[in-house]
Amino acid sequence: MISTRGRRWAGGFSLLELVIVVAITLVVSAVAIPAIGTTLYNVRLRTGVNSVSGLIQNGRMLSVKQNRIYKVRFGTGGSSALVYVDLNDDGIPQSTEPQVQLGGEIVKSVAPTGVSPAPLDSTYLGQNPATGNPDPYFDSRGMPHPVGSTNSPWLAYYFKDNRPLGPAGWAAISISPAGRVKTWIWNGSAWAD
Numbered sequence: 001m002i003s004t005r006g007r008r009w010a011g012g013f014s015l016l017e018l019v020i021v022v023a024i025t026l027v028v029s030a031v032a033i034p035a036i037g038t039t040l041y042n043v044r045l046r047t048g049v050n051s052v053s054g055l056i057q058n059g060r061m062l063s064v065k066q067n068r069i070y071k072v073r074f075g076t077g078g079s080s081a082l083v084y085v086d087l088n089d090d091g092i093p094q095s096t097e098p099q100v101q102l103g104g105e106i107v108k109s110v111a112p113t114g115v116s117p118a119p120l121d122s123t124y125l126g127q128n129p130a131t132g133n134p135d136p137y138f139d140s141r142g143m144p145h146p147v148g149s150t151n152s153p154w155l156a157y158y159f160k161d162n163r164p165l166g167p168a169g170w171a172a173i174s175i176s177p178a179g180r181v182k183t184w185i186w187n188g189s190a191w192a193d
Helices: 004-009 017-067
Strands: 070-077 080-086 097-100 106-109 134-137 144-146 153-159 167-175 183-184
Touching: 017 080, 017 097, 017 106, 017 134, 017 153, 017 167, 017 183, 080 106, 134 167
Parallel strands: none
Antiparallel strands: 070 080, 070 134, 080 097, 106 153, 134 144, 153 167, 167 183
16 A cells, blocks of 8 residues: 555656746756757858869859850859859850859958958968959869959958857958969858868
């Protein structure tokens, strides 16, 4: 026979215990959710910029393979940035042209100004990149040139994602005079690859 006292303890958790567990869960969630959100935005930014970097490399390889000049164009497609290799040099993206559609938050931007982030410069690249943010093209040897230029300086392209909470994330792509394409991510204090 079970006593009434034993039956009372077998009934489950007290209200106080449940309130404490819920309070701890809320505190942990309040700390973890912003960190998870920042991580997700960082992954989206890195993935988008890596896709653009791959497309630029694809444009370079097509130029060499087909012995033609191909431009990589930064256009807009709806509310997101569209980057494409302009195979017929008409300035209009075609469905048959290699292209990357960036996420809605990620947009191509001009070089950052102010203290944070500092633009890519000779500290990172060895010399300052071309100004004016021209679309690049590759000649039949795979050498990059900014559109409208006859020389081959470093090129740098910046991307920013506008986050609903916290500061915007920044990424960049640099193209060396020899055609090396490199992705950079602003880690809060410096550009890292």
